[in-house]
Amino acid sequence: MHRNLASLEPGAAYDLVVLGAGGAGMAAALFAALDGLRVLLVERTEFLGGTTAFSAATTWIPNTQHAGEGDSPAQAARFLDATVGNHAPAALRRAFLEAGPQAIARLEAETEVHFRARPLHPDYLQEAEGAVLRGRALEPLPFDGRRLGALFPLLRPPIPEFTILGGMMVDRDDIGHLLGLRRSWRSARHALGLLARHAADRLRHPRGTRLVMGNALVGRLLASLAQRGVDILTEAKTEEILRTAGRVSGLVIAQGALRRQVAARRGVVLATGGFGRHPARRAAMLHAPTPEYSPAAPGHTGEMHDLALAIGARYGQGGLDNAFWAPVSVRRRADGSTAVFPHFVLDRGKPGTVAVNAAGRRFVNEATSYHLFARAMFASHETVPTIPCFLIADAVALRRYGLGMVRPGGRGLAPFLADGYLVQGATLAELAGRLGVAAAGLAETVAAMNRYAASGEDPEFGRGSTAYHRANGDPAQAPNPNLGPIATAPFFAVRLLPGDIGAATGLVTDAQAQVLDEANRPIGGLYAVGNDMHSIMGGTYPGPGITIGPGITFGYLAARHAAQVAQA
Known part of the structure; x- marks a missing residue:
């Protein structure tokens, strides 16, 4: 499961290698494993989860089994047409709307990944035709991190300022109960239960093991990957993309001083988080003055984009913005x-x-x-x-x-x-x-x-x-x-x-997440998902979770395509 590079046999071969262990990459690896592929998941940092682990993990996918009444594929399409328009290809939006519910249904039927819809979680652009108040924004169910056993330390901890009492995670419901501790018996019982659980956790763990929001989603994905024997490398850097007869066939991966060739029989999925921390592209592609701070996780260096562009990939154009944004405040910790x-x-x-x-x-x-x-x-x-x-x-x-x-x-x-x-x-x-x-x-x-x-x-x-x-x-x-x-x-x-908070501009793909070259042809064996893929939202931000939802969906589509290639 959790390997180091030295433990891989010389000439190690996998069906699919996924680069980047954020939400999109972990989902792609999981879907591929569900389809029977042998999968290697490679993460360049010491933790799994990427920015997803820091986030609320809201997952925007319309018309899943959690949607309830008041929505339809046609209504969701009208909403995206109104808010995204020509900033991104309509064909990719249609693929997302069709495959998104399938991806969620498969996760919930076959893995530990489960969601719920909040009673009220509106689309952001309520003035647009087709907007809804609830049902599209899903959140992961809380997860018991103790079930991960020795894998728990691999999980990227949440932002400390979003925890209390030295590492106790809380979601929006918990906050309401904690603030109402003295006003309601129901809130008091909920809050005291949280505190008791956290006190017990701290006797055995450096932080709380009751996982919510982003840590819950990543924990559920990790548990599911472990159940299916997916190999995982951390602190590993990809130095070269290998090609055979014009098709991506493997990688050169480094871990410390060790370098090893790894074959990827059916392809490589790029899920490294985008260009955000690439020093040259950050200055060239973000607004001026170039922002000094980002609350995103540290792994999205954009180095894999350099390698992909060198073999013919290209960036998308026409987006409203190259990045997604949030106002931030900054403070030096102790x-x-x-x-x-x-x-x-x-x-x-x-x-x-x-x-x-x-x-x-x-x-x-x-x-x-x-x-x-x-x-x-x-x-x-x-x-x-x-x-x-x-x-x-x-x-x-x-x-x-x-x-x-x-x-x-x-x-x-x-x-x-x-x-x-x-x-x-x-x-x-x-x-x-x-x-x-x-x-x-x-x-x-x-x-x-x-x-x-x-x-x-x-x-x-x-x-x-x-x-x-x-x-x-x-x-x-x-x-x-x-x-x-x-x-x-x-x-x-x-x-x-x-x-x-994430890249909106990424590598151009088709509806199967295959990376396209300048002639609009797939680069065989190369996929891009998450923030490595040019956003189907075109730099707009119409609702909560519009990065994670498409990330999971196109991870599903990339894995499905790779599995079909294997069958062929």
């Missing part, structure tokens, strides 16, 4: 490492908050998707300094919802204030001075936000006008769950920067 915290849904759309640029003015609907929020930062920065921008909250909002790495409750602020992550002012004018923001502009902006909170309408940007906005607000806040007064001193702020 061990000297840098925490890059993505501001997805926990604070930006909550009542009592506002985001401003250096002029003290709003530039975006704070409750919009993280992708559109960060894109708005770049657009505004062309005329007014907006990188960084500032997310501001009054004392009530900070206490109720937290702010970035500052958790709800309003306690323990001293370290955040001391290192400058959190900035505080007794008045708005004092806060503006400490941030270097125009005080008059900030005062006018907050006065306007207070009027909008009273009326329930935001005439500037429409905050709280869609079901997606409202789902991330506070249902107890009336008349608009996203708008509340910014009036209770002291006032607080964190600095936000745009951070890339």
Whole structure:
């Protein structure tokens, strides 16, 4: 199962070699194993899971067995046509919509990978024709990491700032129960059960073994791979793609000083996470100023793209953007490492908050998707300094919802204030001075936000006008769950920067995930999935989980095609 390169026999041969052990790569390897292929999964870092392990692992696939009523393949197609349009080929969208439900059904019937749909998880672009409120966004069921045995340490740990009590993972339901611990017997029972489990875990493990969100999906995939005897290499780098008669036939893999040729009888799947940390392409393909920070996992160096491009692969064109984005805040941890915290849904759309640029003015609907929020930062920065921008909250909002790495409750602020992550002012004018923001502009902006909170309408940007906005607000806040007064001193702020969370531009493929050359012909034996594949969303971000859903689906299609080649 978990091998080192020296343990592979000379001239080792596999049916399929998958490069990259994020969600898409692990899924491709699993589907291939289900089809009876001998599979090698190669990961260049010490951990399995990639950015999927850091994420909520929301998996956007319409019309699975979890969809319920109110959706159809035609409706989902209309939604993608409206939101993606000509930014990506329609044929790939159709392949995704057809094969996605098949992929999920097979996982749930034959493996440990299981999902559920949340009661309310809206598409982001609710204004588009075909949008729905629920059923397309799946989440993995929690998983007991103890079932992995000796493989558990291979699992990439979650971002520490998304855990509590030294490594206890929590999901959105757990957070609600923990915050309601003293108000509800049901919440108290749930929270106390979590704490007891975590206390027992820490007697035997360096972190919690109750896995949720991204760690749950990766843990389930890993358990399934182990059951089917898939070989896994970690800390292994691919140095060369080998070809025979124009077809990809193997690889040269290095681990430390050792190098070994490995044959891939039916092909190689690229699932290495995209170009994001490739130094030259990062500067050339991302917006200016080139973002310094990314909350994604560290393995996506883009080196495999260099090798693929050298044998005729090409990048897709016509996308709205080359990357997917989120606003992030940054803080140095006690061990000297840098925490890059993505501001997805926990604070930006909550009542009592506002985001401003250096002029003290709003530039975006704070409750919009993280992708559109960060894109708005770049657009505004062309005329007014907006990188960084500032997310501001009054004392009530900070206490109720937290702010970035500052958790709800309003306690323990001293370290955040001391290192400058959190900035505080007794008045708005004092806060503006400490941030270097125009005080008059900030005062006018907050006065306007207070009027909008009273009326329930935001005439500037429409905050709280869609079901997606409202789902991330506070249902107890009336008349608009996203708008509340910014009036209770002291006032607080964190600095936000745009951070890339994954590549949107990747290698051009066909509907079977085969990589295509300049003449639009398949490069035999070479597949690309996940962020190595040019996104079927074309750089748009219409709903939650639009990277993992297609990653799993095209992993399924690539494995199926490779298995059919084997049969032929």
